[in-house]
Amino acid sequence: MASREGLVEPAAEPIQLAGEAADKLRELIEARRLLPGEKIRQVEIAQRLGVSRSPLREALRTLESEGVVSYEANRGYVVTKLEMIDLAQIYRLRALIEDELLRSIGPPTPEVVSQVEHWVEEFATGVAENDSTRMIRAHREFQFAIFQLSDRAVFRRELDRLWNQSIAYRAAYRWQPATMARLVKGHRQAIDALRGYDRKRLLSIFARLRSYNVETVVGLPTLD
Numbered sequence: 606m607a608s609r610e611g612l613v614e615p616a617a618e619p620i621q622l623a624g625e626a627a628d629k630l631r632e633l634i635e636a637r638r639l640l641p642g643e644k645i646r647q648v649e650i651a652q653r654l655g656v657s658r659s660p661l662r663e664a665l666r667t668l669e670s671e672g673v674v675s676y677e678a679n680r681g682y683v684v685t686k687l688e689m690i691d692l693a694q695i696y697r698l699r700a701l702i703e704d705e706l707l708r709s710i711g712p713p714t715p716e717v718v719s720q721v722e723h724w725v726e727e728f729a730t731g732v733a734e735n736d737s738t739r740m741i742r743a744h745r746e747f748q749f750a751i752f753q754l755s756d757r758a759v760f761r762r763e764l765d766r767l768w769n770q771s772i773a774y775r776a777a778y779r780w781q782p783a784t785m786a787r788l789v790k791g792h793r794q795a796i797d798a799l800r801g802y803d804r805k806r807l808l809s810i811f812a813r814l815r816s817y818n819v820e821t822v823v824g825l826p827t828l829d
Contacts, residue, residue, distance in 0.1 A: 623663035626656045630664055634673060634684055635772040636738055641686035645674060672770040684773055692774060693826050695767050700815055702764045703748070704808060710754035712802050720750040721799060725792040732785045747792060751799060751807070781821075788817050 630650070633639045651661045665682050668674040675685045687695075713721075724747035731739030745768060752761055791814045798806040819825060 620663075622656055622660035623667065626654050626660050626664035627667045629654050630668060631673065631769065631772055635741065637773070639684050639773075641684050641773045643684050644680055645682040645684065647681070668769075671766050673772065685770070687771070687774065690826055692771060693828050695771050696815070696819065696825075697828055699764060699767050700812075702760050702767070703752070703811055703815075706752045706755040706757055706760055706764070707804055707808050707811060709757055710751065710804060710807075711756070713751075713754060713799050717750060717754060718796070718800055721747055721796055724750060725789075725796055728792055729789050732789055744788075744792075747795075748811075751795070784817050784820055788814065791817065 630639075630645075633650075639645065645665065647658060647661055647665075651658050654661065656664075665674055669676060669682070672685055674682050676682055724743045727743035728740055728747060731737070731741075731743055749761075749765075752764065755761065791810055795807060795810045795814075798810055
């Protein structure tokens with residue numbers, strides 16, 4: 606909380622540090638520097654992130670609430686390991702929520718269109734440089750820039766949680782060149798649909814993008 610003089614009060618600092626630690630932990634997990642099922646060694650990780658144990662513990666509790674890490678007796682915190690059937694269910698839930706958000710978006714402002722354009726170009730650059738971390742981040746930011754146009758805040762929060770649950774698995778995707786080219790094309794088509802406020806076309810484009818992404822997940826089962 607800020608004081609009248611605009612200074613940050615001491616009580617706000619641990620919260621900020623815990624938030625930053627949670628962000629950095631997500632990045633380590635998404636980059637597969639911490640693998641599903643791997644024990645999180647708190648002393649080592651605290652030193653690696655440059656934080657004390659207290660904000661790290663708060664960060665771990667936050668990630669536990671998101672399903673990113675789990676607490677196991679006699680082991681402590683570990684990166685959550687999902688079965689493929691769990692991952693398939695997460696994708697199905699995400700699809701349902703994404704469609705609800707797309708149906709309810711309002712007209713885009715020029716600022717939102719500019720944000721979406723930026724993240725689409727970031728995604729294309731990630732593809733050109735074969736940088737999966739850049740691709741994944743750009744794809745997520747691209748989508749959530751559009752979802753912010755919906756007033757369904759609870760849906761957005763739940764979608765964010767579901768995205769976080771599967772971050773440990775996204776760096777293991779196997780993108781083929783033809784699939785990546787289709788993804789770039791689909792992202793650029795989404796910009797045109799957004800400019801024209803064509804929600805029906807956006808729904809169709811997002812469905813195709815999801816199908817392309819699912820192709821990259823080896824062993825993902827089909828839900829009946």
